[in-house]
Amino acid sequence: MTIELYSNRIFAYLIMLEKLHILSFSHKKIHLRKLGELIISEEELKSRLISIKEELHFEELLYVGTCNRVEFAIVSNDQPNVSTLLQHLFPDLSKDSLEFFKTKVIEYQSEDAVKHYFDVVSSLDSLVVGEKEITSQVKEAYEKCNSFDLTGDVLRMLQDQAIQVSKAVFSQTKIAENPVSVVSLAYRELREINKNINSKFLIIGAGQTNKLMAKYLLKHGYKNFSVFNRTLANAESLAEYLNGDAYQLDSLNGFSEDFDVIITCTASPTPVITNKLYQKLSNKGSEKVIIDLAVPGDVEESVSNSSSVKYISIENLEIIAEKNKAKREKEIGAAQKIIAASILEFEKRAQKREVELAMKAIPDKIKEIRATAIDKVYAEKVGKLDDDSKALLDDILNYMEKKYISVPMKMAKEILVEK
Structure with a gap:
């Protein structure tokens, strides 16, 4: 250009x-x-x-x-x-x-x-x-x-x-009418499975995505939550909001309570829900729901492909999202x-x-010219003035200084922008 x-x-x-x-x-x-x-x-x-x-x-x-x-x-x-x-x-x-x-x-x-x-x-x-x-x-x-x-x-x-x-x-x-975000799409998928409000949830990760998911769950009456996070304080904060229990992430290995749904979204570069861990967690044998909203995914492929798991991931939601986009x-x-x-x-x-940036130097330059005029060029003549005359001269120069600063900037904006 x-x-x-x-x-x-x-x-x-x-x-x-x-x-x-x-x-x-x-x-x-x-x-x-x-x-x-x-x-x-x-x-x-x-x-x-x-x-x-x-x-x-x-x-x-x-x-x-x-x-x-x-x-x-x-x-x-x-x-x-x-x-x-x-x-x-x-x-x-x-x-x-x-x-x-x-x-x-x-x-x-x-x-x-x-x-x-x-x-x-x-x-x-x-x-x-x-x-x-x-x-x-x-x-x-x-x-x-x-x-x-x-x-x-x-x-x-x-x-x-x-x-x-x-x-x-x-x-x-x-x-944005009837907004359908990735989180709300995931929640709609969960609702279609007809999990009752007494279902037990394991929330893995306490970031923004799971906080949004928590709002949906609370709004629709779900009440049994266990929250796991690397930073316990963050798990406690989300658990308090959900009126649930908070745990350090590594305590998943020893977690023995039953659950119905896992919702996971962490920043881990490797799967958090490995096949070995899942086998420990799912000791009751009933079908479980896993909603994996992490990128990269938190769930090992052998778990997500299991016949005993209803797996919902961001990829599962892409088709729905495309239909929504068309509407x-x-x-x-x-x-x-x-x-x-x-x-x-x-x-x-x-x-x-x-x-504005280009004209930034103008005020300093004008002050410099004024100082040179008063202290050098006309120093002798200014020195002969009485106090009232000096005060008047100072007022005049102050007025002119302000005008010389504002007028060029205003004119430059009018020329460059409006014309």
Whole structure:
């Protein structure tokens, strides 16, 4: 794209937005279990992201990892190299996996990156169109990266505008009527099995997904819960909400009480429910239900394929999600109109911000000129003035200083933005 002062994509806008890049790995091209290889654990998130930002000289960095997508929003003068990024961030990634992800990544830049980000936060790019969880997930991811000092001016503006876009899409269209998120789809599957309200649940993992699932279960009258988590305090917090019992994750090996349903969603890179563990847990022999919402999956394949298990995973929900997406197709057009208008609004905000940054030096420069005039150029004449004259001169210079600061900035914004 050429940089011309009077083109539609004016110079100030290009400077800021041309540096915005997004690398998207999602359900559109990648199997959800494979996508799990790009999920960073909470314990390593901060150190890994800070390290990669420094090593690859990114100005800003945002990482979003959910059950069906991993997104990297990057502000950099240079085009991010996918191979280098993945190799630095995931050193244990196999050569085959590296090559696979290189062919599956979707890269966006400038206004295309802005549109993609708005699509993501508004759920238009989600596995289940209209699900509102993605908005809070992206918001949480941004807040974390911001707390790590990874974000800056560009991503702050992008995030602020994206949240406004999301609110408009959900309030001005019917795209979220009867929302069907991955969690609500899982719950509907559970309801169809007709488990009664006295069923005993093992909740493995105390993260956001299981918290959402817990709300559904409580709302519909379920009441027997045992919560397991690596961090006992988090298990206790969720157990208190469910009026259940809390356990350390490793105590599953010795758990001897009967259960009917397992709901599991952890960040473990390897299966939590192995065949050996499941055989210990399912000593009563009746059919069990396992809802596995983790990426990668928490349940060993030999368990999920067992004839005594009704297994529900994210993959099981994809077909339902596609049907749901078709029903909401009419609303996507209305949402896209809102997003298109918001992109134009964002462009104006970016232009104004670029002008503000460019004009930042004006106040200091004017103060410097004033000091030179008073203390050097006209020092002798000023020194001969009486106190009243000096006070009047000071008032005049203060007035002119304020005007010389505000007027150029106002004029620059009018010329660059409105014309």
